Amino acid sequence: MGRSATTKDAHALFHSLRSAYAATPNHLKIIDLYILFAVATAVIQVAYMAIVGSFPFNSFLSGVLSCVGTAVLAVSLRIQVNKDNKEFKDLPPERAFADFVLCNLVLHLVIINFLG
Amino acid sequence: MAAQETSQSAIFRHAFGNVLSFTVLLLIGVMAFSIRLFSVIKYESVIHEFDPYFNYRVTQFLTKSGVYDFWNWFDDRTWYPLGRVIGGTVYPGLTLTAGTLWRILNSINIPLSVETVCVFTAPVFSAFASWATYLLTKEIKGAGAGLTAAALLAMVPSYISRSVAGSYDNEAVAIFALIFTFYLYIKTLNTGSLFYATLNAIAYFYMVCSWGGYTFIINLIPMHVLLCIVTGRYSPRLYIAYAPLVVLGTLLAALVPVVGFNAVMTSEHFASFLVFIIIHVVALVYYIKGILTPQMFKVAVTLVVSVGMVLCFAVLAVLIALVASSPTKGWSGRSLSLLDPTYASKYIPIIASVSEHQPPTWPSYFMDINVLAFLVPAGIIACFLPLSDASSFAVLYIVTSVYFSGVMVRLMLVLAPAACIMSGIALSEAFDVFTRSIKFHLVGTTQNPQENAGDATKVTQNDVKSEKSEDTVKERSSRKSKKKDKENIEKPSLVSRVEKRLLVLPLETSVMAVFLVVLLGAFYVVHCVWAAAEAYSAPSIVLTSRSHDGLHVFDDFREAYAWLSHNTEVDDKVASWWDYGYQTTAMANRTVIVDNNTWNNTHIATVGTALSSPEKAAWDIFNSLDVKYVLVVFGGLVGYPSDDINKFLWMVRIGGGVFPHIKEPDYLRDGQYRIDSQATPTMLNCLMYKLSYYRFVETDGRGYDKVRNTEIGKKHFKLNHFEEVFTTHHWMVRIYKLKSPRNRIRGKTKRSKSQKSGTSKRSTRKKNPWQ
Numbered sequence: 001m002g003r004s005a006t007t008k009d010a011h012a013l014f015h016s017l018r019s020a021y022a023a024t025p026n027h028l029k030i031i032d033l034y035i036l037f038a039v040a041t042a043v044i045q046v047a048y049m050a051i052v053g054s055f056p057f058n059s060f061l062s063g064v065l066s067c068v069g070t071a072v073l074a075v076s077l078r079i080q081v082n083k084d085n086k087e088f089k090d091l092p093p094e095r096a097f098a099d100f101v102l103c104n105l106v107l108h109l110v111i112i113n114f115l116g
Numbered sequence: 117m118a119a120q121e122t123s124q125s126a127i128f129r130h131a132f133g134n135v136l137s138f139t140v141l142l143l144i145g146v147m148a149f150s151i152r153l154f155s156v157i158k159y160e161s162v163i164h165e166f167d168p169y170f171n172y173r174v175t176q177f178l179t180k181s182g183v184y185d186f187w188n189w190f191d192d193r194t195w196y197p198l199g200r201v202i203g204g205t206v207y208p209g210l211t212l213t214a215g216t217l218w219r220i221l222n223s224i225n226i227p228l229s230v231e232t233v234c235v236f237t238a239p240v241f242s243a244f245a246s247w248a249t250y251l252l253t254k255e256i257k258g259a260g261a262g263l264t265a266a267a268l269l270a271m272v273p274s275y276i277s278r279s280v281a282g283s284y285d286n287e288a289v290a291i292f293a294l295i296f297t298f299y300l301y302i303k304t305l306n307t308g309s310l311f312y313a314t315l316n317a318i319a320y321f322y323m324v325c326s327w328g329g330y331t332f333i334i335n336l337i338p339m340h341v342l343l344c345i346v347t348g349r350y351s352p353r354l355y356i357a358y359a360p361l362v363v364l365g366t367l368l369a370a371l372v373p374v375v376g377f378n379a380v381m382t383s384e385h386f387a388s389f390l391v392f393i394i395i396h397v398v399a400l401v402y403y404i405k406g407i408l409t410p411q412m413f414k415v416a417v418t419l420v421v422s423v424g425m426v427l428c429f430a431v432l433a434v435l436i437a438l439v440a441s442s443p444t445k446g447w448s449g450r451s452l453s454l455l456d457p458t459y460a461s462k463y464i465p466i467i468a469s470v471s472e473h474q475p476p477t478w479p480s481y482f483m484d485i486n487v488l489a490f491l492v493p494a495g496i497i498a499c500f501l502p503l504s505d506a507s508s509f510a511v512l513y514i515v516t517s518v519y520f521s522g523v524m525v526r527l528m529l530v531l532a533p534a535a536c537i538m539s540g541i542a543l544s545e546a547f548d549v550f551t552r553s554i555k556f557h558l559v560g561t562t563q564n565p566q567e568n569a570g571d572a573t574k575v576t577q578n579d580v581k582s583e584k585s586e587d588t589v590k591e592r593s594s595r596k597s598k599k600k601d602k603e604n605i606e607k608p609s610l611v612s613r614v615e616k617r618l619l620v621l622p623l624e625t626s627v628m629a630v631f632l633v634v635l636l637g638a639f640y641v642v643h644c645v646w647a648a649a650e651a652y653s654a655p656s657i658v659l660t661s662r663s664h665d666g667l668h669v670f671d672d673f674r675e676a677y678a679w680l681s682h683n684t685e686v687d688d689k690v691a692s693w694w695d696y697g698y699q700t701t702a703m704a705n706r707t708v709i710v711d712n713n714t715w716n717n718t719h720i721a722t723v724g725t726a727l728s729s730p731e732k733a734a735w736d737i738f739n740s741l742d743v744k745y746v747l748v749v750f751g752g753l754v755g756y757p758s759d760d761i762n763k764f765l766w767m768v769r770i771g772g773g774v775f776p777h778i779k780e781p782d783y784l785r786d787g788q789y790r791i792d793s794q795a796t797p798t799m800l801n802c803l804m805y806k807l808s809y810y811r812f813v814e815t816d817g818r819g820y821d822k823v824r825n826t827e828i829g830k831k832h833f834k835l836n837h838f839e840e841v842f843t844t845h846h847w848m849v850r851i852y853k854l855k856s857p858r859n860r861i862r863g864k865t866k867r868s869k870s871q872k873s874g875t876s877k878r879s880t881r882k883k884n885p886w887q
Binding site for chain 1: 308309310311313314317318351352353356359360363364366367371377380399404406407408412415416418419
C-alpha cells in the first residue's frame with residue numbers, strides 16, 4: 001500500500017520536474033547540456049583512472065579538474081544569465097559571457113601548464 | 117532648483133571625499149613605510165635574524181642565474197652529505213617578488229643592490245597591506261571604517277615585529293597577499309561578478325607561493341560558506357564566490373612545487389572539498405525548489421532524503437576509513453600541533469623547541485595589539501548591526517585567529533589584521549554617533565531642506581536615514597515574495613522612529629567622548645612607535661649594550677663568519693647547531709651539516725648526539741660526516757643569554773629521541789641543569805661543555821659565567837681531538853678544528869687497546885652505533 005503510494009509519488013514528481021524543466025528557455029538548456037557533457041567527461045576520466053592507474057597523477061588531476069572547472073564556470077554563467085534571478089537583472093549578458101571567457105582562459109592556461 | 121543644487125553639492129562632497137581619502141591613504145602608506153625604518157637608522161641596512169639570510173642567499177642566486185636555474189636548483193652546500201632541493205622545498209613568492217623588483221629597478225637605471233632591495237621589501241609591502249586593509253574594511257562597513265583600519269594596521273606592533281626593514285621573511289609579503297585575497301573574496305561575494313572571482317583565485321595563488329599559512333585561507337573561506345548556508349544566507353553570489361575559487365585555487369596551489377599533490381591529498385584541504393560538495397547539493401535543492409510547486413517539492417524531499425541518506429552514509433564511511441588509515445589522519449605535523457597544542461611536545465621535539473612556537477603570555481597580547489585588544493569586542497557587536505555576509509566573515513576571521521594566536525605566539529601576526537579591521541569598524545561607528553550628535557545639537561533643525569513639516573520629534577539627518585531604512589525594508593520584503601507585505605510596511609516607520617531616539621547623545625557627552633577616543637588613539641600611536649623603536653628593531657646579528665662608558669657594539673657573529681670565509685678552504689664543512697646554518701652558508705659561504713630548515717630530524721639528532729658525547733665519540737661522529745670545523749656560540753663572558761649552553765638540553769633531547777644512549781637525566785643533577793662543580797660527570801665531559809669553556813678560566817682567573825651566574829665546574833682541561841682556531845673579540849663565537857688522527861698509537865698495541873675497551877662498558881658499546 002505504502003509502496004504503490006511512493007511509486008505514484010515518484011511518477012508524479014518525475015512528471016512535474018519534466019514539465020517544469022521544459023519551460024526553461026532554450027539558451028539555458030544549451031548551457032545545461034554543456035554542463036552535462038563536462039561532468040560526463042570527468043566521470044569517464046575517473047573510470048579510466050580506476051582501471052588503468054593514476055600515473056602520471058598531475059595529468060589526471062588537470063584533466064578531471066578542467067572538466068569540473070568548466071562545469072562550475074558554466075553553472076556560474078547560467079546563474080548570471082538567467083532572467084529569473086533578481087540579483088543579476090542589472091548585469092548585461094554580454095558582460096557575464098566576457099567574465100566567463102576570461103575565467104576559462106585562466107583555467108585552461110593553468111591546466112596546460114600542469115598537464116605535463 | 118533645490119534638487120539640482122543638492123545634486124551639485126552632493127557631487128562636490130563626493131569629489132572632496134575622494135581626494136581626502138586618497139591623500140589620507142597616501143599618508144598612511146608613507147607612515148607604514150617610515151615606522152619600520154628604525155633598525156636602519158639605529159644600526160645599519162643589514163638583514164636580520166636567521167631565516168632572512170637564507171631568503172637573501174636564494175634571491176642572490178635568482179638574480180645571478182635566472183628563473184630556470186632557480187627553479188631546478190639543488191643546493192649541495194647545506195645538509196651535507198644529503199643536500200637540499202631548493203626548488204621544491206622553498207616558497208618562491210618572496211624571492212620572486214624581490215627579484216622582480218630588483219630587475220625592474222635596474223632596468224630603469226636605479227642601480228640598487230640586491231641586499232638593499234631585500235632589506236626594504238618588507239616596509240614597501242606593509243604599505244600595500246594597509247591599503248588592502250582599507251579596501252577590505254570598505255567592503256565590510258564603509259570608507260570611514262576602512263581608513264581607520266588602514267591607519268591602525270600601518271602601526272600595529274605585531275605586524276611591525278615581522279616586517280621591519282631587514283626582516284626579509286615570508287610574512288613580509290604573505291600578510292599583504294592574505295588581506296588582498298580576503299578583500300577579493302568579499303568583493304566577489306558582494307557583487308557576484310565572475311571577474312573578481314578570477315582575480316581572487318590569482319591572489320590566492322600568490323598567497324600559496326608566499327607562505328605556508330595559506331591553509332588558513334583555504335579552511336576559513338569554506339567555514340564561512342558553511343556558516344552562510346547554515347544561517348540561511350545562501351545566494352547565487354555565494355556560489356560564484358566559492359566554487360570557481362575551489363577549482364582554480366586547487367589547481368594553482370598544485371602548480372607550486374612545495375605544495376604539489378598535497379593540494380588534493382592532505383587533510384588541510386579536505387574541508388574545501390567537503391564544502392564544495394555541500395554547496396552543490398544546496399544549489400541543486402534551491403534550483404529544484406524554484407521550479408517545482410510546494411507540494412511536489414515536499415514529495416521530492418521525502419523521496420530524496422530516504423535515498424540520499426543511505427548514499428551519504430556509504431560515502432562518509434569510505435572517507436572515514438581512508439582518513440583513519442594514516443597515523444596523523446592526513447594532517448601534517450605543523451598543522452596538528454596547531455589543532456592539538458600538546459602534540460608537538462609529545463612527538464616532535466624540534467617543533468616544540470622553537471621559541472616562536474610557544475603559546476603567548478597574556479602581556480604579549482597587550483604588547484602586540486595594545487588598545488585594539490579591547491576595541492575588538494566593540495567591533496564584533498558593530499558587525500552584528502546589521503549582519504551581512506561580509507561582516508559575518510569578519511567575525512569568523514577574528515574568532516579563529518584569536519584561537520590560533522593563543523596556540524602559537526608566531527600567529528599573533530594573523531590576528532593583527534583581524535583586530536585592526538574590527539577596531540576600525542568600532543572606532544568608525546563610535547565616531548559616527550558622536551559627530552552626528554554634535555552636528556545635531558550645534559546645527560539645529562533649520563538648515564536641512566528635507567525636513568518633514570510638523571513632525572513632533574526633532575528630525576534633520578535622522579529623517580534621511582529613516583527614509584532610507586524604509587526603502588530597504590520594503591525592497592527586502594518584495595524579494596521575499598508573497599507573504600506579510602502589509603505588515604512590513606507598517607513596521608519600518610515605527611522601527612526607524614525608535615532608532616532615531618537612540619542615535620543622538622547629549623552635546624557634552626559627545627564632545628567628551630570624541631576627546632577621549634582621540635586620546636586613546638594617541639596612546640596607541642605612542643606605544644606603537646616605542647615598540648617599533650625599542651623592542652622590534654634589533655637585527656640580532658649585531659648586539660648593542662649601553663654602559664657608563666657609552667655604547668658597546670657586539671659584532672662577533674659577522675667577525676666569525678668573515679674569519680671562516682677568509683681562512684678556510686671553500687670545500688670545508690662546518691658543523692654547528694642548526695640555528696646558525698643559514699647565516700653560515702649566506703655570510704661565510706661554507707657547507708654546513710644542518711640548518712634552520714630542520715627537515716631531517718635524524719641528521720639534527722646526529723649533530724646533537726655529537727655535541728653531547730665525550731670528545732673521542734664526538735670526533736668519530738664529526739669525522740664520519742667529513743666535518744673540518746665546529747662552531748659554538750658562548751655568551752658567558754658578556755652575558756649573552758641565547759648561547760649554546762642554554763640551548764644544550766634541547767640538543768640532548770633531540771639527540772636522545774633518535775639515539776637512546778643519550779639520556780637527559782645523565783646531564784641533570786637532581787633534576788637541575790648545572791655547569792658548576794655540582795654538575796654530573798657526563799655534563800662536564802661532553803663536547804659542548806669543553807668547547808664552550810676551553811681556556812675560559814684565563815679571562816678572569818676563576819671562570820665566572822655571567823649568564824649562569826656561577827663559576828664553572830671543570831676549569832683546567834686540555835682538548836685532545838680538537839684545536840681552537842678562532843675566538844671572537846667578546847668570546848661569543850668559538851671555532852675549533854678537528855685534529856687529524858695520530859699516525860701511531862704510543863705505548864700499548866692496538867689489539868690490547870681494543871680488548872681493554874671491550875671488557876668495560878659492553879652494554880653501551882652495543883647501543884652506541886658510532887663505535
